[in-house]
Amino acid sequence: MTATRLPSMSQTESLVMELLRGRERYGLELVDASEGELKRGSVYVILARMEEKGFVDSRQEERQEGTSGLPRRLYRATPYGRKVHGAFATLREALALKPTEAK
Numbered sequence: 001m002t003a004t005r006l007p008s009m010s011q012t013e014s015l016v017m018e019l020l021r022g023r024e025r026y027g028l029e030l031v032d033a034s035e036g037e038l039k040r041g042s043v044y045v046i047l048a049r050m051e052e053k054g055f056v057d058s059r060q061e062e063r064q065e066g067t068s069g070l071p072r073r074l075y076r077a078t079p080y081g082r083k084v085h086g087a088f089a090t091l092r093e094a095l096a097l098k099p100t101e102a103k
Contacts, residue, residue, distance in 0.1 A: 017085040055081030
């Protein structure tokens with residue numbers, strides 16, 4: 001019998017999922033929205049790891065003609081990522097209960 005490897009989601013990945021709720025964002029926008037929780041030097045490493053896990057998808061933004069600079073990569077939560085995020089939120093909530101609070 002082979003053991004099924006369950007997905008894992010860190011607190012930082014959970015924060016990214018919260019920030020991606022309902023919309024696409026680019027990496028530095030996530031840093032700004034996190035109010036200091038995410039750092040410029042690590043956000044793209046985190047996003048790459050989350051993309052490998054299937055939690056987020058990315059695409060390169062379409063640039064308008066005459067716009068300068070490189071196009072940004074936009075990230076969005078996948079249905080799988082949202083489902084795993086919800087499961088971990090439920091688990092964290094359950095584990096935070098005191099025995100007298102559990103019903």
